[in-house]
Amino acid sequence: MSHFLEGGDVHPGFSCVITPVDGATVLSLSGELDIATAAECGRGLAEAVASSEPARVVVDMKGVEFCDSSGLSVLISALTGAEASGGVLVLCELHPRIRRVLTLTGLSRRFRTYDTVPEAIAALPRPITS
Template sequence: MSDPSVETFAVGHCLVARVSGEMDFVTEPVLRPQFKELIARAGRFIVLDLSGVSFCDSAGLSLLIGAWKQAEPSGVVLVLACVPEHLRRVLQMTGMDQILRVFNTVANARAVFGC
């Protein structure tokens, strides 16, 4: 099992958060408060860089959806970038790729938001 980590850095009015490790039912209790804090301290935009995610189950997907739902009413735009192929397939199969905006790179996401 790979312990999860979230590394953040600010670029303009974007907060980029690189998530690494597994996103599953075991790591969800560790990641959920970290995502909640990201949203609380973010400016207007959060880019979740998922390039380091090695595994994601339904609890991990629920975590992403929950973060997006929490961000929306706060006026924070949360998007995904660098989504590994296995997770991209899950997003497509569940239709969540129609709700969560997915970018190929962090730079692409930042460019859309002018950061």
Template structure:
């Protein structure tokens, strides 16, 4: 049975589920969710950390997204991270900048970052900016 515990890490609160001392799931953004409506969860699937943000990815939420990425990168070395954008309905230029930063950060650590589950609006934005080629999107987190 997973053990639940609270961790306070810098500016956010993360709810972690552990099994046999290993983190199964990390949740964050709850401290700011009332203001921004943005939360994230990190799960592990087949050696891949899946970061699933929920809400708008914009200037108001980019720091919280970065906190989620930091948690995802702790799961594996080198980090293999899939950002599941299924819960992101809106992304502005700050959000795009944050995704580029995320890819650069993961790659600098010797890892790889992929996007999955992007809705039509986010997919169109990635295509219009040429970033669809940068991120090598996959259809689902399991496809990574």
């Protein structure tokens, strides 16, 4: 069951939708990820990371064609938070411009990226059950 994130700073043209899929949390982003939307995206990322223990988060960026340093900052923060709790956060469906930004900034070495949501989910480590 998907849900849109609600917040006081909702910006037209930007959306965060969280969907549980096969034991993972998929956060689908759409719109520009910039200084105007970074706080809203950060809330969505925090909710996605906190939704399972350990975090198993796929950030679907299919609808994002622009990302500035504020957007990169919230993605890095979410990745760091997921890893600190023993979880994982990956990116998928990157627009060529976003992929280029990650490469130019060296963040392509920090983020695992995949072509599709199913491919990303399949690559996530399975949680250890006792």
